Amino acid sequence: MQTLSDHILDIAQNSIRAQASRIEINLQENATEDSLVITIKDNGCGMDEATVAKVTDPFFTSRTVRKVGLGIPLFKQNAEATGGTLKIESKKGEGTVIEAKFGLSHWDRPPIGDIAGSIVILVSANPEIDFIYHHSTAKGEYTFDTNEIKEILEGVPLNDPEIVMALRQMIRENIKEIT
């Protein structure tokens, strides 16, 4: 994974597979604490304790088409390489929260990358799921909420190509202001 936005897109796929109807993605840059915290929270099927203990093992997966599960292990490895941590909290039937903390100014921290592209792919490919993206920095904060967007669109599909490109531009412009 070259960027943190790729990780976010990847980890959110787990929430989609867990049949979440709401996925919250939070990115918090804190220059004072020199940290960048990414939190992905869903209300999907959740995991029991035994499964949570295994998900950071690259040779564990719930899939049957392959025998490796690299998404969470790679995310953890990248966070730890910057002096950070990865925490997972999950409860069966209630959902999962994954929090990765990165050293903001650490040499090995991957760039954030095209976060607007990742959010828009998630939203357009899964229009039935509610997504909330929150990004905060010292300069300000921005929240993108698909419920608000759906209200504006009044039935126009979120996956219409023109809407997809407009949403991507809207998120990009707003993030540009706070970063």
Next chain:
Amino acid sequence: MEKIKSLADLKRIKENVQTKIDLREKSEQVENLIQIKVAMATCGIAAGSKDTMNYFIENLEKNGIAAVVTQTGCMGYCYAEPTVEITKPGKDPIVFGHVTTERAEEIIQKYLKNDELVADIIPVNFETI
């Protein structure tokens, strides 16, 4: 494309799109559209499937192709990522491997427009890893 930053800007775009959709719905049924599924698991994302999906979204309409672009999980062909499954109405799905943006363009011009096959098709009887 005009600059879009606020919800009010989005509402303006929505009005234009709504008109186009109304016209489209009169001529096409959703089940008659080409279905394009981009594999978007760890292997696909690491290999660049995000760029591939964006390329299809941005270039299909420019080429006058009505299609639904969506994502799917790992199909098991991790060695050939980015992989894309394309289903034309009334035809069997075809899985294309190594779909970089250059290959995506080739697929649009050859397969989607002219029914010509391109390289790196994954045969249906291939085993997954």
